[in-house]
Amino acid sequence: MAKKIKAILKLNLPGGTANPAPPVGPALGQHGVNIMEFIQQYNAKTADMKGQIIPALVTIFEDRSFKFELKTPPVSALIKQVLNLKLGSSEPNKKKVGTIT
Numbered sequence: 001m002a003k004k005i006k007a008i009l010k011l012n013l014p015g016g017t018a019n020p021a022p023p024v025g026p027a028l029g030q031h032g033v034n035i036m037e038f039i040q041q042y043n044a045k046t047a048d049m050k051g052q053i054i055p056a057l058v059t060i061f062e063d064r065s066f067k068f069e070l071k072t073p074p075v076s077a078l079i080k081q082v083l084n085l086k087l088g089s090s091e092p093n094k095k096k097v098g099t100i101t
Contacts, residue, residue, distance in 0.1 A: 003061040007031050011056050012074070015049035018042050032064045045070060053077045 009027055018024060020035045028035050038058070046054050055071040080088065083098035 003063060003065070005059055006062045007060045009058040009060065011058060012053050013042065013046075013056060015046035015052045015054040016043050017050060018046075028058070028060075028066075031060045033058075033060055033066050034064070038066060038068070042068065049073075052081065 009031075011024060011027060013024065018039050020039055024039065025035050028038055042056060046052075052073050054073055056068045057071060058066055058068040060066045076088070079100065080086070082100060085097060089095045089097045
């Protein structure tokens with residue numbers, strides 16, 4: 001018999017360096033998930049992607065177990081990485097911060 005799903009969460013976390021501080025702790029804690037177990041598994045799977053934002057789709061089951069699936073980084077994060085930017089333009093459509101060819 002399949003496990004019953006209690007909740008599905010989408011978290012955008014830094015790869016390899018996630019910690020139990022908000023938003024991770026409160027989001028998982030309210031469903032009774034072992035936060036440190038999730039953090040250790042997430043950091044192990046994303047260790048080679050340090051510094052990138054890696055979305056995770058977390059499925060939480062009624063018995064407090066979980067599974068998660070890693071998604072591709074947001075395009076905006078990939079563009080900033082290619083252009084070596086920390087932030088985007090302060091005035092979008094007016095002030096250009098880079099060019100991609």
